[in-house]
Amino acid sequence: MEEKARRRGSRRAAELLMPKPPPKKYLPRGIVILFEDADLVVVEKPAGLLSVPARYEREKNALTLMTRFFRKGNPRSRKELFAVNRIDRETSGILVLAKSLAFRERMHERWNGGVEKTYLAVAEGALENDAGTVESFLAEDENYRVRSVGSAEAAALGLRARFAATRYEVVRRGRGWTSAKVSLLTGRKNQIRAHFAEMGHPLLGDAVYGRGNSAPRLALHAWKLAFEHPRTRERVEIVSAPPEFFRKFF
Numbered sequence: 001m002e003e004k005a006r007r008r009g010s011r012r013a014a015e016l017l018m019p020k021p022p023p024k025k026y027l028p029r030g031i032v033i034l035f036e037d038a039d040l041v042v043v044e045k046p047a048g049l050l051s052v053p054a055r056y057e058r059e060k061n062a063l064t065l066m067t068r069f070f071r072k073g074n075p076r077s078r079k080e081l082f083a084v085n086r087i088d089r090e091t092s093g094i095l096v097l098a099k100s101l102a103f104r105e106r107m108h109e110r111w112n113g114g115v116e117k118t119y120l121a122v123a124e125g126a127l128e129n130d131a132g133t134v135e136s137f138l139a140e141d142e143n144y145r146v147r148s149v150g151s152a153e154a155a156a157l158g159l160r161a162r163f164a165a166t167r168y169e170v171v172r173r174g175r176g177w178t179s180a181k182v183s184l185l186t187g188r189k190n191q192i193r194a195h196f197a198e199m200g201h202p203l204l205g206d207a208v209y210g211r212g213n214s215a216p217r218l219a220l221h222a223w224k225l226a227f228e229h230p231r232t233r234e235r236v237e238i239v240s241a242p243p244e245f246f247r248k249f250f
Contacts, residue, residue, distance in 0.1 A: 026072040028065035034094065035238050039103045039231060041066065041081065044240045045095045047217050051086040062095055084108065085187065090205075093119070093222025093240045106230040116226040117184040119192060120242055121168075122219035122249045123201040124210060127178045131169045134195040137161035138188050145208065146190040148198055164188040166195045171250055177204060179249040181223075192220060221246055 027033070030046035043066060045051060050061035058064070067081045082104040084096035098104035107115075136148035139161040149161050165185035172179045178201065182192055193209045196202055202210025204219035226237045242250065 026069050028062075028069060031062060031065065032240075034240060035236065037229075039099055039229075040084075040107075041070075041097050041099065042225070042238050043095050043097065045087060045092060045222075047090055047092040047243070050089050051095055052083050063097065066097060085111065086189075087222050088190065088193070088218070088220070090218035091220045091222060092243055094225050094238060095222070096225070103230070107227075110227065110230070112186050114227060116224070117187065117222070118224040119182040119184070120179070120221045120223045120246055120250060121182045121192060121196065122177055122179045122204045122215075122246070123196050123199075124177060124204060124214060125201045126173060127168075127170055127180070127199070127201055129170075131167075133165060133167045133185075134199065135163070135165045136195070136198070138164045138191060138194060140189065146188070146194045148194065162186075162188055164191045164195070166192055174249070177249065179246075193218075215245075217245060219246070219249070 030049065032044040033041060034044055035042040043062060045062045050057055052063045053059075053061050063081060063083050067079070070079050070081065080101075081097040081099060082101050084098050084104050084107045087093060087095060096107065098107060137151065138146050139149045140146050151161060163186060167183040167185060168180045169182075170178055170180050184191060190209070193203055193206055197206070197209035204210075205212060205215030205217050206219075221242045222240060223242060224237070224239050226235065228234070229236050
């Protein structure tokens with residue numbers, strides 16, 4: 001039995017046909033399906049859940065849980081999902097999963113430059129400008145912390161530095177905080193967190209790059225994604241409603 005795919009938060013309904021999905025009662029707790037078609041399933045990941053397996057946690061992550069969801073009722077199923085992007089464990093919002101390795105590669109080909117990625121963030125203090133772009137080369141040190149480095153320093157330390165660009169636009173200002181819409185022009189690990197910290201305004205609740213006790217959670221939400229579907233050539237727009245925590249800031 002087949003049904004037309006539907007997407008939540010998007011402008012148009014997909015015309016692709018896909019098999020009937022498993023009953024929603026099997027959907028992992030805290031995860032919401034925002035969009036699904038024959039090639040992709042896009043979910044809303046809650047803060048506190050890993051995107052993909054890690055060395056220290058192989059089971060409790062969005063990729064593994066969603067793979068199990070699609071296998072429900074068929075324990076012999078070899079169905080696999082493939083992560084197109086990752087968001088930090090402490091970050092909530094949009095996570096894109098491909099239904100085949102080949103389609104993940106097609107999404108990766110356009111991820112930097114062909115996909116609009118917008119986050120909601122709340123930074124400590126008052127940002128000097130109402131809008132701006134931060135550019136640097138980011139590298140990960142031996143403690144898995146990301147920071148900006150010059151090419152000479154990266155070479156001397158044996159670090160692999162990658163260019164990163166982050167654009168922000170202030171939405172509101174409050175006492176001791178600034179909320180902003182943030183666009184990732186590239187997609188690097190901890191990019192937004194590192195760039196805001198290096199501006200002197202770490203995100204609220206960031207225990208790695210700022211003061212973890214400034215908020216009950218990391219103030220970063222993967223809010224909106226827009227791209228041209230590689231197969232249908234239709235424009236896809238997906239929005240993840242921000243959690244309650246963000247509403248007083250936006």
